[in-house]
Amino acid sequence: MNRTYELMFIVRPDMAEEDQDKLISTLESAVTSFGGRVKSVERMGKRRLAYTVRKFQDGIYVLLTAEGSGGLMHELERRLRVSEPVIKFLTVRIDEEQKRLDKIKAIRAARRKASSTPAAAEAAGEPPAATA
């Protein structure tokens, strides 16, 4: 229930602003109805695509970060697949990666504290020694 996903999708470049907002709000309501939580919605604007997708050379990128179960993403992907203006999407699971990054940051912070204050070296000396 605490999986974090990042969903990036590309919308047709000739789509109006209001339609985009409508699509995004539909997705957001789907997330909340499935018991998830939308973390952020980022519009990355119009970009040139690296290759032609459905005869389009440009596309509007949207990045949606949400927290929820796997079934939630399944439902979102299904909606994106049937929706006509969306031409491509990619879902990435980021909670494991986030855990790894936080762990590395914690180790680095502990190491920095140990190097700056020798008095705290006893307490901070244990985590780096345990992990190293």
Add this chain to the structure above:
Amino acid sequence: MTEETRVAAGSTTEAVATPERPERPERTERVERGERRPGRGSPGGAGGREGGARKFFRRKKVCKFCVEKIEAINYKDVRLLQQFVAESGKIVPRRLTGVCTPHQRRLSSAIKQARNIALLPFAGRA
């Protein structure tokens, strides 16, 4: 005739093999101190046998990610990924860029994700 060629082949391989052996302990020391340098084993041996004069590549390349302490390789930062992609769109091998193995694995999966979402091309010019 075949015996002669076999003897000749045997002697050349022996001649190349002995200079390689004393160099190996030096290389392992240097390798253990820093990051794992790629292209040390087989490309070095193949170069020695083929070139004759040249022994190893002697590349002091270090992994860019290890040096700058970049932990997260995101598929979204195209500019970083483009440095490791050739003109043709192919992923550049590790022995040319000097990236260490775990970072190369993460980099390659990030490039493949970027390709899927049309941020990087599958095939460029060539």
